[in-house]
Amino acid sequence: MRRVPWALIVFLAALFVPAAGSRYYTFLANDVIIWALFATSLNLLVGYTGLVSFGHAAYFGIGAYTTGILMKKVGVSFLLAFPTAGIVAALFALVFGFFCVRLTRIYFAMLTLAFAQIVWAICFKWNEVTGGEQGMPEIPYPDFAWVDRVAAFLPFLGGYRTAEHFYFVTLLLVAACLVLLRRIVGSPFGRMLATIRENPERAEFIGVNVRRYELAAFVLAGGFAGLAGGLFGIFNRGVFPDFAYWTKSSEVLIMTLLGGMGAFFGPALGAAVLIWLNQQIVSYTEYWPLVLGTILVVLLFVFPGGIAGAAMALRHRLRRRAARA
Amino acid sequence: MPDPSFVFAQSISGLTAAMFLFLIASGLSLIFGVLRVLNFAHGTFYMLGAYSAYQIVRWLGTGPVSFWIAALGAALAVALLGGIVERFLFQRLYGKEELYQLLFTYALVLILGDVAKIIWGTQQKSISRPPGLTSAVHVLGATIPYYNLFIILLGPAIALGFWFALQRTRAGRFIRAAALDRETLGALGVNVSALYTGVFVLASFLGGLGGALITPMRAIVPGMDTEVIVEAFVVVVIGGLGSFWGTFLGALIYGQVLSFGILFFPRFSIFSIFALMAMVLIIRPWGLLGRPLK
Numbered sequence: 001m002r003r004v005p006w007a008l009i010v011f012l013a014a015l016f017v018p019a020a021g022s023r024y025y026t027f028l029a030n031d032v033i034i035w036a037l038f039a040t041s042l043n044l045l046v047g048y049t050g051l052v053s054f055g056h057a058a059y060f061g062i063g064a065y066t067t068g069i070l071m072k073k074v075g076v077s078f079l080l081a082f083p084t085a086g087i088v089a090a091l092f093a094l095v096f097g098f099f100c101v102r103l104t105r106i107y108f109a110m111l112t113l114a115f116a117q118i119v120w121a122i123c124f125k126w127n128e129v130t131g132g133e134q135g136m137p138e139i140p141y142p143d144f145a146w147v148d149r150v151a152a153f154l155p156f157l158g159g160y161r162t163a164e165h166f167y168f169v170t171l172l173l174v175a176a177c178l179v180l181l182r183r184i185v186g187s188p189f190g191r192m193l194a195t196i197r198e199n200p201e202r203a204e205f206i207g208v209n210v211r212r213y214e215l216a217a218f219v220l221a222g223g224f225a226g227l228a229g230g231l232f233g234i235f236n237r238g239v240f241p242d243f244a245y246w247t248k249s250s251e252v253l254i255m256t257l258l259g260g261m262g263a264f265f266g267p268a269l270g271a272a273v274l275i276w277l278n279q280q281i282v283s284y285t286e287y288w289p290l291v292l293g294t295i296l297v298v299l300l301f302v303f304p305g306g307i308a309g310a311a312m313a314l315r316h317r318l319r320r321r322a323a324r325a
Numbered sequence: 326m327p328d329p330s331f332v333f334a335q336s337i338s339g340l341t342a343a344m345f346l347f348l349i350a351s352g353l354s355l356i357f358g359v360l361r362v363l364n365f366a367h368g369t370f371y372m373l374g375a376y377s378a379y380q381i382v383r384w385l386g387t388g389p390v391s392f393w394i395a396a397l398g399a400a401l402a403v404a405l406l407g408g409i410v411e412r413f414l415f416q417r418l419y420g421k422e423e424l425y426q427l428l429f430t431y432a433l434v435l436i437l438g439d440v441a442k443i444i445w446g447t448q449q450k451s452i453s454r455p456p457g458l459t460s461a462v463h464v465l466g467a468t469i470p471y472y473n474l475f476i477i478l479l480g481p482a483i484a485l486g487f488w489f490a491l492q493r494t495r496a497g498r499f500i501r502a503a504a505l506d507r508e509t510l511g512a513l514g515v516n517v518s519a520l521y522t523g524v525f526v527l528a529s530f531l532g533g534l535g536g537a538l539i540t541p542m543r544a545i546v547p548g549m550d551t552e553v554i555v556e557a558f559v560v561v562v563i564g565g566l567g568s569f570w571g572t573f574l575g576a577l578i579y580g581q582v583l584s585f586g587i588l589f590f591p592r593f594s595i596f597s598i599f600a601l602m603a604m605v606l607i608i609r610p611w612g613l614l615g616r617p618l619k
């Protein structure tokens with residue numbers, strides 16, 4: 001049986017969302033795409049390396065504030081502000097991670113939480129730079145004036161609104177990040193992370209510097225979360241301290257778990273399902289947390305492998321049945 | 326230099342906050358010490374304690390003892406809820422990955438938080454101080470409400486009672502043994518599963534009591550759960566996860582750092598709390614009075 005290139009199909013389909021769907025669907029898809037990158041970056045830690053971080057929102061927040069401050073206050077262009085978000089978040093992850101990877105399990109989770117709360121507290125109180133409790137509204141969109149000039153030669157680029165231009169930018173950038181992440185987890189480095197997850201002692205015995213690998217994973221995960229945050233601040237038209245609050249960290253953990261930590265695209269799927277469900281449900285009831293909590297309980301007790309895990313188990317069963325027949 | 330009576334008043338307010346935090350964090354620490362689980366829902370139990378107390382006071386009216394009945398009733402109700410949750414849901418997650426246990430307790434935060442919103446709405450609620458404790462005493466130029474004094478005395482009383490129960494009673498011995506080695510305890514014929522339920526009930530009781538007793542001092546609002554749970558985490562981490570006196574010490578430190586932090590550098594008070602937590606984890610992950618885990 002040949003493998004279906006699902007990722008490519010989804011990417012191509014996503015290119016046509018602004019043309020085919022309404023403004024609302026473009027907005028929704030944009031949200032999903034950014035959270036997909038955020039959740040996938042977390043999975044590099046939780047799913048691939050086996051490090052449960054409870055403070056991943058810190059790097060998302062740092063990325064968001066970096067692009068926000070650079071683009072709104074300094075007037076730097078998006079081309080420079082976007083990679084800077086990833087670099088700054090990765091640098092913070094390097095400093096914080098240096099201490100975190102020295103701890104194990106619950107203490108690791110607690111220290112990631114503590115660092116994230118420090119970031120949140122700074123964003124919340126440092127009025128001059130971050131806007132404090134009120135956050136930083138009205139982050140400008142990247143400059144898309146050049147698109148109109150290009151559209152004179154390539155007519156299919158014309159006729160889109162700024163939000164849709166930004167959607168395409170997000171889509172391409174996130175796709176590139178996901179390709180990169182995919183290569184990372186498939187590389188010898190990625191295989192070593194899985195070895196560390198399965199048996200850190202054995203990895204140590206065969207001469208692997210476990211802490212250094214864990215730190216590298218932490219920095220990469222933080223960097224990609226920062227890129228996601230940078231995009232989200234612009235998409236959200238504002239950056240707020242709760243981007244780094246601990247409840248954001250648990251939200252992205254739930255997405256990762258819902259989609260399935262065992263599959264590369266699981267967390268992205270989880271992000272899509274959760275955001276779509278949220279949009280469906282908020283029009284009926286304000287009690288979204290109640291629904292989310294219930295989903296989480298069902299997930300934990302019935303489908304601990306998430307959607308991807310359940311799908312794989314189902315496919316396995318069907319194939320066995322087909323083989324028997 | 327601020328004037329001494331102000332400093333004194335500030336330290337008393339820090340002490341009051343510390344005793345509340347001790348009530349809440351001791352339950353969290355107990356659950357971690359025995360069950361090895363960080364219970365995010367503990368803050369929610371605290372919030373439900375506050376709302377239940379408000380509800381019972383509404384039912385009883387303002388009699389001389391209605392506040393005390395309400396506080397006890399609320400704590401018992403929350404303890405019952407904790408027992409039900411442990412027996413029917415949480416027990417099925419023992420032995421699974423830590424992440425699943427953490428996320429289950431977080432699911433409880435989401436569900437019970439919304440249930441509270443459905444029942445009590447989003448308007449803030451409050452209860453007046455119990456009769457007999459409404460006035461205040463003047464010490465060293467500072468005004469200290471009697472209710473704060475009561476809380477400051479109640480904290481150590483509960484700590485001592487607790488410590489005595491852990492050291493001297495049969496159940497206390499089992500709890501200490503379960504924290505060290507649950508398999509051996511089970512092999513010796515102790516019903517570990519019932520013990521776990523008991524610990525969960527007791528911890529929920531403490532959380533609910535903390536929530537009920539704080540109502541005369543702070544408004545009852547949605548969101549008080551996620552705020553307090555992080556504070557309780559800081560306290561147990563500083564003192565040492567699972568360490569009883571550590572939690573007491575952690576609460577004292579937290580209360581003073583917060584109240585003097587606000588005084589001297591208001592912008593950095595929250596920051597300094599989490600920085601302290603991070604520093605303890607970096608230098609002594611098992612906390613000031615805790616023991617390293619095996």
